[in-house]
Amino acid sequence: MKAGSGVSELSDHDQTRLRVLAGLAFSPGAPVDSKKLFAGRVDEMRRAIRGITARGRHLMMYGQRGVGKTSLATIFKELFDEVPGMRFFKINCTSDDGFDDIWRRAFREIPAIVECKGEDDRLDGKSAIEYRLEQLISDSPLCPGDIRRVIQNECQDDFELVLIFDEFDRLAEHERALFADTIKDLSDNSVKITIVLVGVARDVVELIDEHESIKRPLVQISLPPMARDELGEIIDRATNALRMTIEKNARDLIVFLSQGFPHYTHLLGQESALAAIDCRRRNIRLEDVEAGIQSALEESQESEKTEYHKAIQSQRKNTLYGSVLLACAMAPSDERGFFASADVREPMSRITGRDYDIPAFSKHLKDFTEDADRGPVLEKTGKEKMIRFRFRNPMLRPYVILKGLAKERIDGNLIDRIGLEKMLNQRDELLLFPEMNQQG
Ligand SMILES: Nc1ncnc2c1ncn2[C@@H]1O[C@H](COP(=O)(O)OP(=O)(O)O)[C@@H](O)[C@H]1O
Numbered sequence: 001m002k003a004g005s006g007v008s009e010l011s012d013h014d015q016t017r018l019r020v021l022a023g024l025a026f027s028p029g030a031p032v033d034s035k036k037l038f039a040g041r042v043d044e045m046r047r048a049i050r051g052i053t054a055r056g057r058h059l060m061m062y063g064q065r066g067v068g069k070t071s072l073a074t075i076f077k078e079l080f081d082e083v084p085g086m087r088f089f090k091i092n093c094t095s096d097d098g099f100d101d102i103w104r105r106a107f108r109e110i111p112a113i114v115e116c117k118g119e120d121d122r123l124d125g126k127s128a129i130e131y132r133l134e135q136l137i138s139d140s141p142l143c144p145g146d147i148r149r150v151i152q153n154e155c156q157d158d159f160e161l162v163l164i165f166d167e168f169d170r171l172a173e174h175e176r177a178l179f180a181d182t183i184k185d186l187s188d189n190s191v192k193i194t195i196v197l198v199g200v201a202r203d204v205v206e207l208i209d210e211h212e213s214i215k216r217p218l219v220q221i222s223l224p225p226m227a228r229d230e231l232g233e234i235i236d237r238a239t240n241a242l243r244m245t246i247e248k249n250a251r252d253l254i255v256f257l258s259q260g261f262p263h264y265t266h267l268l269g270q271e272s273a274l275a276a277i278d279c280r281r282r283n284i285r286l287e288d289v290e291a292g293i294q295s296a297l298e299e300s301q302e303s304e305k306t307e308y309h310k311a312i313q314s315q316r317k318n319t320l321y322g323s324v325l326l327a328c329a330m331a332p333s334d335e336r337g338f339f340a341s342a343d344v345r346e347p348m349s350r351i352t353g354r355d356y357d358i359p360a361f362s363k364h365l366k367d368f369t370e371d372a373d374r375g376p377v378l379e380k381t382g383k384e385k386m387i388r389f390r391f392r393n394p395m396l397r398p399y400v401i402l403k404g405l406a407k408e409r410i411d412g413n414l415i416d417r418i419g420l421e422k423m424l425n426q427r428d429e430l431l432l433f434p435e436m437n438q439q440g
């Protein structure tokens with residue numbers, strides 16, 4: 001590797017220090033939990049604050065996996081830290097949970113209930129809270145009315161509860177429906193509590209079928225993939241914290257490669273920063289992003305690695321599966337992430353340097369869509385001449401592009417050849433699933 005330009009070369013000490021700090025300034029593997037690292041989402045935050053502060057209203061936050069739902073829910077606490085008496089609790093749902101399990105878990109977290117009023121010696125070997133709950137709610141399992149009763153009777157008046165139920169989509173449909181009844185009951189009785197439901201979904205109906213009954217009390221916040229400027233802000237916040245700089249083309253490339261998913265911005269940002277630090281530089285260059293892509297692929301999630309290999313596997317050598325999948329990932333798509341066979345032609349030629357017409361890769365597209373051994377990695381919609389495809393897992397799209405670029409030398413030449421400049425100049429329409437921009 002080349003050494004950095006003499007003047008600002010990092011000392012051994014600074015190099016080690018920066019490596020440590022780079023591990024903290026980016027957060028590819030976990031939700032962001034402080035405002036310092038949290039970028040963008042200004043509108044969503046504004047709507048969430050209004051929902052939390054309005055008596056009788058509750059929130060539902062939804063979007064695809066990896067768009068930043070948990071991060072937004074996690075920083076609520078910090079947003080309200082100057083408001084006395086606001087108490088935030090986050091409860092994670094699992095597929096084994098029912099309504100009853102989740103609420104018992106939630107009640108155990110709430111101090112007003114845990115701090116049993118009055119001492120009781122007859123705990124029968126149960127924890128105090130268990131015993132108290134038993135006294136409060138005699139007949140199991142819990143029903144929506146019990147929730148209101150416990151909160152009304154047991155919570156002190158001088159604080160307002162916010163209960164966040166993350167991964168809400170994991171619950172069975174009938175368990176989720178009970179939450180709708182609970183919200184209605186709490187709202188009708190103006191109980192001092194805000195319920196925040198957070199889950200993977202395209203729309204509210206997917207999370208709560210009978211949402212009509214709670215349309216008025218429920219503030220619906222959809223989280224679309226992040227916009228370019230928001231992703232850029234992630235890089236700026238981290239590089240500022242590190243007192244590092246990044247060249248414009250390197251920053252643009254990271255933002256483009258992230259395709260709306262902040263996980264990739266953190267991952268590529270971190271790996272590129274580390275590559276620059278390895279070269280004793282404080283300035284991140286295009287060549288660092290190139291090195292960063294290699295390590296980012298190694299650090300990527302197993303799920304994407306497996307899906308990718310499944311999709312392009314073949315007994316024979318030199319098949320076109322890898323190139324066609326990359327061309328799909330780079331194909332211009334509509335606002336819902338769909339592209340047609342004809343859209344694959346141009347990226348296919350750019351990637352391979354040869355002209356391919358649709359029949360040369362239509363079998364591959366069919367296999368990607370129909371062959372269960374390949375995932376299927378794509379889904380399709382429409383009939384005959386109107387058939388359109390898209391990635392089933394939108395987070396695979398950036399992974400496929402990274403895989404494709406990993407074999408290449410990233411320089412002005414490649415950027416020209418794959419038309420990156422053109423793509424970078426397009427606006428956010430390129431992002432996947434902007435339909436999620438529409439507030440439900
Ligand atoms: N607003 C944000 N600013 C900075 N990083 C974010 C933001 N939202 C999400 N991230 C990052 O994106 C990744 C996925 O976020 P997460 O909140 O876990 O998504 P989800 O809950 O929607 O699956 C994490 O690495 C997290 O650090």
Ligand SMILES: [Mg+2]
Nearest residue numbers: 069070071166
């Ligand atoms: Mg999450």
